[in-house]
Amino acid sequence: MELALNRPSKRAPEEMRPVTLERGVSKHAEGSCLVKFGDTHVLCTASLEERVPPWLRGQNQGWVTAEYGMLPRATHDRMRREASAGKQSGRTQEIQRLIGRSLRAVVDLKALGERQISVDCDVIQADGGTRTASITGAWVALHDCLQWMKARDMVKDNVLVDHIAAISCGIYEGTPVADLDYLEDSAAETDANFVMTGQGGIVEIQGTAEGKPFSEDEFGQLMGLAKNSIAKLVELQKLSIL
Amino acid sequence: MELALNRPSKRAPEEMRPVTLERGVSKHAEGSCLVKFGDTHVLCTASLEERVPPWLRGQNQGWVTAEYGMLPRATHDRMRREASAGKQSGRTQEIQRLIGRSLRAVVDLKALGERQISVDCDVIQADGGTRTASITGAWVALHDCLQWMKARDMVKDNVLVDHIAAISCGIYEGTPVADLDYLEDSAAETDANFVMTGQGGIVEIQGTAEGKPFSEDEFGQLMGLAKNSIAKLVELQKLSIL
Amino acid sequence: MELALNRPSKRAPEEMRPVTLERGVSKHAEGSCLVKFGDTHVLCTASLEERVPPWLRGQNQGWVTAEYGMLPRATHDRMRREASAGKQSGRTQEIQRLIGRSLRAVVDLKALGERQISVDCDVIQADGGTRTASITGAWVALHDCLQWMKARDMVKDNVLVDHIAAISCGIYEGTPVADLDYLEDSAAETDANFVMTGQGGIVEIQGTAEGKPFSEDEFGQLMGLAKNSIAKLVELQKLSIL
């Protein structure tokens, strides 16, 4: 596996960055988690709101939604603040839609009741993989929010039906590798994000050829890396909520 | 394959809707194509602009970008006009970013020179699969724009390096099927869009579980359907530009 | 009438471009019409909505409103998409207010009941006279929407009380001419839009001196051309709905 030595991070192809999941980091939120994938740090908070979107009213079910943001200097060069620019970029909207869909895939919205949980994922520091770190940490925040509700007899145990976690993989200098950091992501020929459940079901796949197209076989290798990585992330989630 | 009789469209699982590609439909645009996938109709125009985005200036290369829109009554119920709402939805931005990336995957931006080609994909009538129809038709508009430029000695033959086309596949009542129309898309458990080149290379994959997660095996079947469908679309593109 | 030879279109002063009104062009809309004044093509759709604007609620009457848009490459040079710019131009708003007022002039809003019909006029291709073509085609779409409603016993025959159609006239190189195309419009000294009913009543007049002011007499000649042209357009509307 000598090719792996070429990764800027010096990691082996299948090696993830150190991942930590720190719960209870917010004084106010019903659930919260500071997730770190190496130098990528995302603060996830889950907020319970006693309302649902207008189009869901009276349907005896709840909703889980997500918003995503980045502090202006989370990145190498300062980016313009979206609140100052007056709108969220296409990228931001794409990511927060992805996070929301991913979380809803493991929530029984009927069992939630007519309420909304809003999960905010704010990138404090970025080094690649912010969307996959967000999903992984958001699950923990969501879990703790539901525990908070259960302690108040608002819901039962059956709202969260599985784990959900995500990883980015890519083809870097011809080799499929897991958990791209920023430098690797910039140089990768192909970049693919995978979102999977604790039982290994696939919820989202987003694969993009940055340079030349990739083959079905290469894609299969990326999926193999993803499955292993996500299984590890789910283990970490389980440990974190013990 | 009796299960296929359940498709609202009565099509066999692997059967696409009738696809037509009509060139030269715009008096003004350098290239244009009205693409129809059944009742989904998209007008694609390619516009040559003698400028590049600010961040590309002076780098001896061009750019291809795309914008996507929908007429307010392209859909079953009238949607609010985005120009009136004052902003493009997250969905719109996600789609136009996808179209732009897909086209750039088969363009040699150096060979294009310091110019931009803007491809507008406007949905005149929608019945599912608007983004995949857009990509398929946009390639024809782009091709004709480059022919227009070649006729004026602005570029050589080497700008467009391959075909690009796209198809949506999904799992409908447990069966993998190709080219979902709106009714099928609404009811599908899984929806996946594939963008591939004429040579069969994969450029984009977007797979989403709408209901329960899907397995790697199911995903493989969807990819198989996609490869066949896109091969047919590429044939149609070739015929259309004869 | 040798002067007429100077029109770029080679038309006689009183000669209109070929006009066609194609009904039923939208699968979804309750009424639709693709109107062509020569190379100016506008897709008009009429959408029934079971609501009225807030300020009309509970007043036992309906409303007819219009929105106008242009595809970015409907014009000779690509224009910025208004949805992307984040707002509608003053010109767009002016035109859609005009279309709405014109249609309401021939609708009995009481007879419509508490409902709104929204007419969208989207310019697919522009070559001058888009607002007058829009009004002329919008009437057909509105008519068909009302027929659709009548077939469902929602309204009676008395909602649409007359025809409405519109034409632009102008003074081109000193000669009053009818139905300006883009080249003529750009060069005309005076440009005037007329909106009239089937019975010849005037609903809107907008006359503008682009260069030197015009006289009352010249204006009278323009009005004469307009009356004749609009009478022909009304005949075409009648034929189209046979």
Place this chain on the structure above:
Amino acid sequence: MELALNRPSKRAPEEMRPVTLERGVSKHAEGSCLVKFGDTHVLCTASLEERVPPWLRGQNQGWVTAEYGMLPRATHDRMRREASAGKQSGRTQEIQRLIGRSLRAVVDLKALGERQISVDCDVIQADGGTRTASITGAWVALHDCLQWMKARDMVKDNVLVDHIAAISCGIYEGTPVADLDYLEDSAAETDANFVMTGQGGIVEIQGTAEGKPFSEDEFGQLMGLAKNSIAKLVELQKLSIL
């Protein structure tokens, strides 16, 4: 002319409201005029700017533009402040485009040189006819701005080539009347704005049937009233700048 007794204002059909033009009301502006048509009061200021719009650069000519606004409580009921709403209404944009076009019709833009004059028309109090009062007062502000420039040898006498003034006329209870106030305007069957030069040339006509359509003959009568009224307004302009 007994019918005239029915005008809420008790004015005769051809009778205008008292009109005053007060110059030099702004400490800062190069030209200014507070125009009053009865209870309609508009503050017009002309501001010289040593720049032209981007599309005019390097063409050896200047530009005259106008902006229009209304104080929130200029009207009977308080209206939302446009700056707070975040955009100008279609009506506002329509009016300021009209004012700008009207002023440019009497300005030799070449003689102005590469500069812009921005005329702001802000309605302090509204009682109908704000756009026509604005045009009439804006001419005075523009005149004084040009005098200010002439005193500094920036321009010669030939920039302003004629007067421009405007009046609204309408059909009120069947009778054509001049200079509608708010109550009359609300009740008029037809409302028409006329913009004419000092020599009687027509620059803009905007006629709208609010209720039933109007005839060519009725329109002729409105134009007759307008010509007389505007001639009087031009006399007042001449007196005001003595």
Place this chain on the structure above:
Amino acid sequence: MELALNRPSKRAPEEMRPVTLERGVSKHAEGSCLVKFGDTHVLCTASLEERVPPWLRGQNQGWVTAEYGMLPRATHDRMRREASAGKQSGRTQEIQRLIGRSLRAVVDLKALGERQISVDCDVIQADGGTRTASITGAWVALHDCLQWMKARDMVKDNVLVDHIAAISCGIYEGTPVADLDYLEDSAAETDANFVMTGQGGIVEIQGTAEGKPFSEDEFGQLMGLAKNSIAKLVELQKLSIL
């Protein structure tokens, strides 16, 4: 007091500009006041609205709010119109929040009942101190609005519990001076705005060092000037409403 000779306005340090308060200047508003502090002229109108902000509904109390605006050529150089720019500047929002808070400090919101009074302060001409003139004039407009309501038995005498007025003071060339005009404000080392009641209570203080920091002692001198100035303004308010 020779140092005072250095003020551009030639005023003594404690000398205010001539202040006038003209009531009843708006035909439509329930209360209005044109306030002049020298060349700073602000039109204040108070508008009664039979509604309260959503968060106050059903709480048996009313609300007083304020909006602030500047005509584009109120200033030495023309400023961009905020309605055209599409948003209110930070400065505008800061000022209108200050005016609203100041007025509410002397209003018994319970006694007002479930209604809102909106006070608009529009700067017709600016020469420094627009926010303090606004507050001083707004009180008069508010007072007259409440008198209008009392005349209709909508409120009693106890809604307005005190006067409120404001002044800016500053340190100009080392000397504390009152009521800065624009030139003085631009050159002052320190600028402080004071809002006080008729009984001398302090409601708002905003002090800013433009150049070098100021000392507690200097600040005390500014406050002394402010108390005297505001006492005079309150006397003027009392005279104006006799």
Place this chain on the structure above:
Amino acid sequence: MELALNRPSKRAPEEMRPVTLERGVSKHAEGSCLVKFGDTHVLCTASLEERVPPWLRGQNQGWVTAEYGMLPRATHDRMRREASAGKQSGRTQEIQRLIGRSLRAVVDLKALGERQISVDCDVIQADGGTRTASITGAWVALHDCLQWMKARDMVKDNVLVDHIAAISCGIYEGTPVADLDYLEDSAAETDANFVMTGQGGIVEIQGTAEGKPFSEDEFGQLMGLAKNSIAKLVELQKLSIL
């Protein structure tokens, strides 16, 4: 001082919350500081940009500006994300203007050279006093950014001419107290923010009566508390940069 026992925080009137200043918390920023005033946590980053605002170009001086934001769930109830709302609130703009002015008061902009330092203050968790914590932490981030520049010979030691820090004081149940937390701030009759330099000079004062007006004497007591608190904060800044 028994009254102090009533403070929700149980602190003595002059007692501040525990304050910490943690430097170097951002991998990317040239200077950064996580400042905590009790449960109020603000991440401050200073970003060097090799450009100045347009109106400063060519004037041989730099600029320091600040932006302020709050994570949506930094507060007790989730607030709407400003990027999603499409604009910054008046409060946000007011605060970021205050931070910018405060920092510039201790920077020699000439010595900085033609560059801009943007300081972002993002509230991770809010419990009152976010603007004063922001200013106090921003100074540290700014200091470190200048050290970073000095290490690269971009500036000398003379850019930062003094410390700057800030504290909020208020009158709580009749007693002047320092460093209000959220509960105290909500209940305080008067709230005043003070910004002072290391040498004790006053840079900004913002005092507001929330309920009844305050007296000059009370204000004097608040200033006394502020001077002591800020002196302590400056000591902490000195220790933090050792």
